[in-house]
Amino acid sequence: MMIPPVLVGVGSNLPFPPYMSPHAVCEAAIDALAAAGLTILNRSFWFESAPVPASDQPWFINGVVSLSSLPDPAVLLAILHRIEARFSRVRGTLNAARTLDLDLLAFGDRVMNRNGGPILPHPRLHERAFVLMPLAQVAPGWRHPSLGRTVEEMITDLSPEQYVRMLGPERG
Numbered sequence: 001m002m003i004p005p006v007l008v009g010v011g012s013n014l015p016f017p018p019y020m021s022p023h024a025v026c027e028a029a030i031d032a033l034a035a036a037g038l039t040i041l042n043r044s045f046w047f048e049s050a051p052v053p054a055s056d057q058p059w060f061i062n063g064v065v066s067l068s069s070l071p072d073p074a075v076l077l078a079i080l081h082r083i084e085a086r087f088s089r090v091r092g093t094l095n096a097a098r099t100l101d102l103d104l105l106a107f108g109d110r111v112m113n114r115n116g117g118p119i120l121p122h123p124r125l126h127e128r129a130f131v132l133m134p135l136a137q138v139a140p141g142w143r144h145p146s147l148g149r150t151v152e153e154m155i156t157d158l159s160p161e162q163y164v165r166m167l168g169p170e171r172g
Helices: 022-035 073-086 129-137 151-154
Strands: 008-010 038-044 046-049 060-067 101-107 164-168
Touching: 008 022, 008 129, 022 038, 022 060, 022 073, 022 129, 022 164, 046 129, 060 129, 101 129, 129 151, 129 164
Parallel strands: none
Antiparallel strands: 008 060, 008 101, 038 060, 046 060, 046 164
């Protein structure tokens, strides 16, 4: 039996010196995940997308990585937050521009929603093309543990207004 993956979204729409583009920030973030001792099993191509909700902020670069399991989702979330802080991520206004966004999308088939802990799976992943398109590359056939729908089925449910463009495998 295949173990469901641990999935992390990687995104940026602001440069962070010395990384002079969001694309370079995302590549550096993947290196930081590995340097933190996380084993990256697979990664998607990068995708460019408009901010959600629509705004005049810069467009995002997004991708998804799958990781080998850790003993606890809270431990992984703490690692992700420490990496974001190293990239000067400021948590303030919801949906604001950011140097780095690392989202714990799914942790195996766990469903969690307890105070102070991770919410799993990510509560809005099924509504966002910039998550689902790269997720489909990393974990084709992945099934949302609450909704019971595959990533491919969720993609067909997306609003046509959500624009994403695959940039490819090249590094930033």
